[in-house]
Amino acid sequence: MLLDVYGTLVRDDGTWEAEAASLVGGLAGIDAAVVAGEWTARFWALADAAHGADFRPLAELTVDSLEQTATHFGVRVDARELAERREPRPPLFPDSLPFLATLDVPVCLVSDADRDRLAALLDHHRITVDSVVTSEDARAYKPRPEPFRLALRRLGLTAADVIHVGDSPESDVAGAAALGIATAFLQRDDRALPPGLAATYTVKTLTALLFALGC
Secondary structure, eight states: OEEOOBTTTBOOOOHHHHHHHHHHHHHHTSOHHHHHHHHHHHHHHHHHHOOGGGOOOHHHHHHHHHHHHHHHTTOOOOHHHHHTTSOSSOOBOTTHHHHHHHOOSOOEEEESSOHHHHHHHHHHTTOOOSEEEEHHHHTSOTTSHHHHHHHHHHHTOOGGGOEEEESOIIIIIIHHHTTTOEEEEEOSSSOOOOTTOOOSEEESSHHHHHHHHTO
């Protein structure tokens, strides 16, 4: 099993991002939602270009995209200082540890994360799995194929042998499906899959996925 981390095992409610967007919006006199939209677009533009020799860590992309967004709206913020306020060890969802304890198959975490930050998070929550692939390891971000391919190599399996579980329609479902990997879309909130994109399974909780898989 390939398994996403943030938003899947660990809560990722966007509180820090909302606060940063609100700060920029307050300084610029515009709605925070407008700031958030611009920031998201700029972040993913940087992430899409950050692969292979041009790879850049997630922390850098976060700071740079926030600074670009503030500049776009004519204000200045200390993006690096703001980033340091981000909670480094967000809590687990209540079904995460029971889910992992029930699995009797090899598990590789596949996460858009910087290696040291994710290692500290996993250690804090005492999560151990067979392998971990970060964007830093693969030098690419999902939905690009590199993280998934590295995970398959680490497990010694093929796309037909695994299922990828995650909460992002694009990064997790579309990214894995493009390689022929079965997918489970974890719908922790009201987000739905866009038209034309289908997952092998769609569930509200990891517990429900266990039932769907017959575990």
